[in-house]
Amino acid sequence: MAKIIGNAILADPFGTFLERGYLVAEGGRIERVGEGPAPEIPGAEYIDAEGRLLTPGLVSAHGHLYSTLARGMPLSGFTPKSFREILEGLWWKLDRALTSDDVYISALVGGIWHLRRGVTAIFDHHASPSAIEGSLSQIKRAVVGKLGMRCDLCYEVTDRGGEAERDLGIAENVRFAQEDTESGLAAAHFGLHASFTLSDESLEKSVSAAEPLGLAFHTHLAEGKEDPIDSLQKYGMRTAERLDKFGILTEGTLLIHGIQLSGAELELLSQRPASVIHNPRSNMNNAVGAAQVVTMLSRGIKVGIGTDGFGADILGEMLVARLLAHHVAGDSTVLSDAELLRILGHNYELAERSFEIPFGKLAPGYAADLVIWDYRPPTPLDGGNLLSHLLFAGISEGLSPDTVMVAGEVLLSGGKLTRVDEEGALAKAREAAEALWKRI
Numbered sequence: 545m546a547k548i549i550g551n552a553i554l555a556d557p558f559g560t561f562l563e564r565g566y567l568v569a570e571g572g573r574i575e576r577v578g579e580g581p582a583p584e585i586p587g588a589e590y591i592d593a594e595g596r597l598l599t600p601g602l603v604s605a606h607g608h609l610y611s612t613l614a615r616g617m618p619l620s621g622f623t624p625k626s627f628r629e630i631l632e633g634l635w636w637k638l639d640r641a642l643t644s645d646d647v648y649i650s651a652l653v654g655g656i657w658h659l660r661r662g663v664t665a666i667f668d669h670h671a672s673p674s675a676i677e678g679s680l681s682q683i684k685r686a687v688v689g690k691l692g693m694r695c696d697l698c699y700e701v702t703d704r705g706g707e708a709e710r711d712l713g714i715a716e717n718v719r720f721a722q723e724d725t726e727s728g729l730a731a732a733h734f735g736l737h738a739s740f741t742l743s744d745e746s747l748e749k750s751v752s753a754a755e756p757l758g759l760a761f762h763t764h765l766a767e768g769k770e771d772p773i774d775s776l777q778k779y780g781m782r783t784a785e786r787l788d789k790f791g792i793l794t795e796g797t798l799l800i801h802g803i804q805l806s807g808a809e810l811e812l813l814s815q816r817p818a819s820v821i822h823n824p825r826s827n828m829n830n831a832v833g834a835a836q837v838v839t840m841l842s843r844g845i846k847v848g849i850g851t852d853g854f855g856a857d858i859l860g861e862m863l864v865a866r867l868l869a870h871h872v873a874g875d876s877t878v879l880s881d882a883e884l885l886r887i888l889g890h891n892y893e894l895a896e897r898s899f900e901i902p903f904g905k906l907a908p909g910y911a912a913d914l915v916i917w918d919y920r921p922p923t924p925l926d927g928g929n930l931l932s933h934l935l936f937a938g939i940s941e942g943l944s945p946d947t948v949m950v951a952g953e954v955l956l957s958g959g960k961l962t963r964v965d966e967e968g969a970l971a972k973a974r975e976a977a978e979a980l981w982k983r984i
């Protein structure tokens with residue numbers, strides 16, 4: 545059934561702007577947009593935006609839905625001195641304690657958070673070493689099946705749990721990639737944890753498993769100093785060089801963080817089609833440094849943005865990316881609107897590659913992944929200043945969606961989820977978290 549959104553301010557990051565207009569969606573895509581009153585279409589559902597702002601949905605290019613149940617977890621005596629100690633003392637304990645049911649409820653509640661921040665497509669990087677087989681299908685059941693959102697999933701292959709667990713991780717990536725993609729809502733990458741937890745043999749096995757399926761990789765890269773030190777000591781080369789040796793820096797591959805990189809590695813990345821995904825708030829929280837995003841962009845490296853599981857707020861990440869760049873450079877002009885829009889636009893390109901439909905514009909043929917923000921601008925909004933409105937409404941008025949649509953289906957309406965009993969999901973999550981914390 546066609547849907548008509550009328551009485552809206554239409555704007556997208558690529559310059560589309562209609563001060564008062566309408567949009568018609570049908571078959572999961574935008575069918576047309578126009579100025580003035582909405583047309584009458586027999587049988588169509590009409591949504592009145594009441595003069596509020598309509599934009600494309602957002603994409604998060606990296607996160608960890610499995611981390612949802614960590615909020616408020618007691619961490620007595622946890623005083624990590626390094627990035628590795630953060631992993632060992634927190635995340636590697638948490639993920640090992642997750643059951644298959646925990647994976648589902650984590651993904652459900654984490655998915656709701658994304659929806660409530662206007663994110664309609666999630667690239668997730670998953671680990672649950674005690675429940676590997678079927679774990680990606682559990683996430684898909686929650687995010688795609690239950691919530692109706694889009695997600696691109698992978699399982700992180702790592703040596704930290706021994707060879708048997710590593711092989712189960714490889715098998716889970718392969719199994720999931722061959723599963724039904726649910727009409728363009730689900731997609732797959734091949735997950736790797738990071739160079740410093742993967743032997744040459746493990747990388748070889750992973751590449752051999754991914755190649756026949758045409759899968760790109762989703763891996764952390766040079767997040768902490770551990771990664772380049774390990775690679776230099778064991779293999780005599782830097783981290784990006786090591787991944788390149790295995791043919792991992794391919795089109796669609798997501799290289800997460802890319803902080804501890806040399807000039808030669810940046811040069812290498814500028815010659816490869818893989819993308820670097822920036823997660824500034826997580827990086828600041830883990831005290832691992834700042835990726836050289838401005839340099840990367842100036843060298844033509846593709847840069848996207850994610851949350852790394854540190855919340856679900858992509859607009860907030862964009863603003864913090866700018867603040868961090870200013871702070872590091874001592875220059876309040878770096879990471880301009882044009883550069884931030886390139887980053888946002890790359891997230892849409894990645895979603896387009898995974899879900900095989902154009903994203904990010906309010907134009908015919910594009911995905912009907914849409915957000916009506918609960919926002920009436922206090923200052924003039926036009927085709928050139930949407931970004932500024934979104935970023936600053938986020939920090940001053942707590943900008944949030946009234947309505948979210950994915951592939952033409954309304955998933956959030958009047959701030960309420962249409963498919964899921966949110967109270968019930970939160971109660972189940974609290975119960976699961978209490979039991980999980982006791983096991984850790």
Ligand SMILES: [Zn+2]
Binds near residue numbers: 606607
């Ligand atoms: Zn991550």
